[in-house]
Amino acid sequence: MIFPIVAYGDPVLRKVARPIEKDEFNLPELVENMYQTMYDSSGIGLAAPQIGQSIRLFVVDGTPLNEDEEEEDKDPSLEGFKKVFINPQVLEETGDEWAFEEGCLSIPGIRADVYRPEFIKIKYRDIDWNEHVDTFEGMAARIIQHEYDHLEGKLFTDYLPMLKRQMLKKRLTDITKGNVKVDYKMRFPK
Numbered sequence: 094m095i096f097p098i099v100a101y102g103d104p105v106l107r108k109v110a111r112p113i114e115k116d117e118f119n120l121p122e123l124v125e126n127m128y129q130t131m132y133d134s135s136g137i138g139l140a141a142p143q144i145g146q147s148i149r150l151f152v153v154d155g156t157p158l159n160e161d162e163e164e165e166d167k168d169p170s171l172e173g174f175k176k177v178f179i180n181p182q183v184l185e186e187t188g189d190e191w192a193f194e195e196g197c198l199s200i201p202g203i204r205a206d207v208y209r210p211e212f213i214k215i216k217y218r219d220i221d222w223n224e225h226v227d228t229f230e231g232m233a234a235r236i237i238q239h240e241y242d243h244l245e246g247k248l249f250t251d252y253l254p255m256l257k258r259q260m261l262k263k264r265l266t267d268i269t270k271g272n273v274k275v276d277y278k279m280r281f282p283k
Contacts, residue, residue, distance in 0.1 A: 096130045096144040097278040101200045101248070102269030103145075104282075110140075110147045110244040112180045115222055118148075124177050124220055127152045134277040136198045138236045140243030143199050145280065149180045151240040155233055170233035181217035181241060184226065186210040193235060195249045201275045203264055207252045209238050 099105055113120075131139040131152060140151040155171040162168075188211025196204040213234040216226045229237055239249060250258060250265070267273055271281040 094126045094129065095133045095278060096126060097280040098130070098134055098198045099143050099145050100268055100271070100273075100279050100281045101250075101265055102282040103199075103280070105142050105145055105147050106199060106243070106248060107246045108142065108147045109246050110142055110149045113148050113150060120179070120220055123150070124152060128154070131198075134198050138240040139198065140240045142243050142246075149244050151178050151181070151243065152176070153178070153233075153236050153240060155236050158232060168232045170229065170231040174233050174236075177220045178215070178237070178240070179218040179220070179222075181215050181237075181244070183213060183215050183241060185214040186212065186238070187214075188212040188230070193232075195235075195239060197239070197249055198277070200248065200250065200265070200268060201273050201279075202268075203250070203261060205249070205253050205257060205261075207239075207249050209235050213237055215241070 127139050127144065130144060137155050137157060138151060138153040141148045153174065153176050155174040159167045159171050190208040190210055192206040192208050194204045195207045211234065212228060212230050214226065214228045215237060216224065218224055242248065250261065269282055
């Protein structure tokens with residue numbers, strides 16, 4: 094099942110998501126639906142708030158970023174980088190901050206440079222409810238940081254300088270009103 098992506102302006106995107114209990118959801122089905130939704134939207138990550146669920150869950154698949162790259166240009170952090178993060182908790186963010194132009198399925202048509210630390214250490218559960226503590230770097234770390242922000246009620250636009258946010262205000266308002274062209278299903282605030 095493909096869910097509509099919740100658009101900028103919906104209050105669910107600004108809530109701190111709550112933890113999931115082990116048997117609260119049919120997790121395999123929910124996760125599969127989230128992956129289908131993400132792929133249908135040409136995304137590389139999707140957090141539960143983006144489908145209207147204020148719960149601590151996100152899925153990622155960074156492997157498409159390497160598909161069109163020459164062998165020497167492939168990002169090693171993205172090799173086999175398809176994961177489910179349940180009840181994640183960031184333990185540490187370290188390393189130099191580096192800029193990369195980010196976008197978001199909930200904020201279509203807007204991209205901007207965001208600075209994030211190079212490494213992230215995170216504790217989370219997988220689909221089988223096994224607990225992991227892993228450190229990720231580079232683009233994999235960035236994807237996790239972006240999706241984790243959704244669970245904290247943050248959006249990539251929050252990291253932009255005030256002037257840049259002011260310049261984007263009309264475009265963001267248009268997204269909230271549904272005045273945006275996308276090739277995937279979206280749900281706009283009422």
